[in-house]
Amino acid sequence: MHSKLKTNRNRRAFIQQGLQASLFFGVAPYIKAAPPARYRTALIGCGWWGMNVLHEAMAAKRAKVVGLCDVYERPMLASKDEVSQRTGEQPRCYKDYRDLLQRERPEVVIVATPDHWHALPCIEALKTGAHVYVEKPTSHTIGESRAMLHASRASDRAVQVGLHRRIGPHHLSGMQFLKSGKVGTIGMVKLFVTGGGGGPETPVGHTKPPTGMDWDMWCGPAPSRPYCRKLTPGGWRNFLDYANGTLGDWGVHWLDQLLWWSEETSPKTVYSTGGRPVLGPAIFNDKEGSTSDAPDTQTVSYAFENFTAVWEHRKYAGNAQEHHRIGAYFYGSKGVFHMGWRDGWTFYPKSKGEPVVHEDPSFDN
Numbered sequence: 001m002h003s004k005l006k007t008n009r010n011r012r013a014f015i016q017q018g019l020q021a022s023l024f025f026g027v028a029p030y031i032k033a034a035p036p037a038r039y040r041t042a043l044i045g046c047g048w049w050g051m052n053v054l055h056e057a058m059a060a061k062r063a064k065v066v067g068l069c070d071v072y073e074r075p076m077l078a079s080k081d082e083v084s085q086r087t088g089e090q091p092r093c094y095k096d097y098r099d100l101l102q103r104e105r106p107e108v109v110i111v112a113t114p115d116h117w118h119a120l121p122c123i124e125a126l127k128t129g130a131h132v133y134v135e136k137p138t139s140h141t142i143g144e145s146r147a148m149l150h151a152s153r154a155s156d157r158a159v160q161v162g163l164h165r166r167i168g169p170h171h172l173s174g175m176q177f178l179k180s181g182k183v184g185t186i187g188m189v190k191l192f193v194t195g196g197g198g199g200p201e202t203p204v205g206h207t208k209p210p211t212g213m214d215w216d217m218w219c220g221p222a223p224s225r226p227y228c229r230k231l232t233p234g235g236w237r238n239f240l241d242y243a244n245g246t247l248g249d250w251g252v253h254w255l256d257q258l259l260w261w262s263e264e265t266s267p268k269t270v271y272s273t274g275g276r277p278v279l280g281p282a283i284f285n286d287k288e289g290s291t292s293d294a295p296d297t298q299t300v301s302y303a304f305e306n307f308t309a310v311w312e313h314r315k316y317a318g319n320a321q322e323h324h325r326i327g328a329y330f331y332g333s334k335g336v337f338h339m340g341w342r343d344g345w346t347f348y349p350k351s352k353g354e355p356v357v358h359e360d361p362s363f364d365n
């Protein structure tokens with residue numbers, strides 16, 4: 001799904017306000033102007049990535065953090081301390097996002113909960129009049145994503161999905177290179193995440209959730225299962241009740257690059273196989289506890305009108321022979337282009353005499 005779900009007047013005004021302010025200051029720095037507006041901002045899901053996004057919002061100096069929400073007190077109170085230290089503000093803390101939205105009426109809401117908890121806060125935030133930045137993947141199921149799209153179109157607010165690889169400097173220049181025709185006719189694209197140690201997965205026992213964590217609310221609209229420390233923080237990615245494994249977590253970034261390059265919206269057919277040949281069968285019982293249950297191996301083939309794409313992930317057999325561990329290979333009649341992450345992008349021309357072209361990534365932090 002495209003990272004910007006809709007286009008309308010309010011949305012454009014919201015996004016362009018910042019741009020106009022910077023252009024204005026650029027041409028006439030000597031004119032005194034009112035400081036740019038700071039948006040009443042709330043974060044729902046104060047874990048690792050939610051705080052990364054909030055740091056950026058605070059650094060841009062366009063956010064006034066009015067509310068924080070998490071079903072676990074510990075990360076929420078740590079976030080509150082951090083916001084106070086950085087900005088002097090004292091955001092109020094909430095365990096239920098509905099209370100936050102009703103009481104604080106934020107203008108911008110960042111949703112960085114686990115995937116099964118993206119849709120409902122996003123839709124509710126739109127209903128209360130907020131613009132929404134919701135983390136990728138859009139949601140846990142196609143039905144939830146459709147409901148979000150519907151709510152987004154019915155509102156006059158902006159919704160952006162956290163597919164930041166659309167704005168990373170090496171992604172922009174790499175995409176320009178790809179679209180310039182220098183790779184020739186591209187007939188196949190391979191998207192992949194590979195590597196890791198491997199071996200059978202050991203289950204971890206079910207226990208009481210940590211003090212201060214509302215486990216029932218954490219499970220929320222998804223199936224309720226006993227707490228196990230494999231699940232959180234972050235481990236839910238590999239439990240299919242709450243997320244979609246490596247394809248849902250990493251795949252969306254690379255599939256988005258494919259849609260960006262091809263300007264396609266969907267393939268004609270999709271075929272997928274996979275399993276857990278190395279991690280072993282999923283375990284879930286009171287005696288042993290839980291293992292994860294997402295596949296350690298998955299391949300998908302996507303047939304588009306003019307090219308074929310394949311996804312491949314493997315959580316084992318990391319090795320030094322395969323040069324790139326992650327990313328997208330675009331196979332063209334003039335060579336192979338690799339769009340990567342920490343390894344930037346590289347073009348390997350077909351002709352031996354031509355030089356390899358490479359650009360490093362640039363990260364702000």
Ligand SMILES: NC(=O)c1ccc[n+]([C@@H]2O[C@H](COP(=O)([O-])OP(=O)(O)OC[C@H]3O[C@@H](n4cnc5c(N)ncnc54)[C@H](O)[C@@H]3O)[C@@H](O)[C@H]2O)c1
Binds near residue numbers: 044
């Ligand atoms: N764009 C990217 O590159 C990128 C990178 C990492 C993570 N993410 C996305 O960010 C999201 C969060 O990932 P994470 O690694 O920070 O997970 P995490 O498990 O570390 O944090 C999630 C937080 O949400 C809280 N939470 C759960 N249910 C909640 C609810 N109903 N209301 C409020 N809080 C609730 C949890 O207690 C936890 O503190 C995921 O959707 C993930 O896919 C995106």
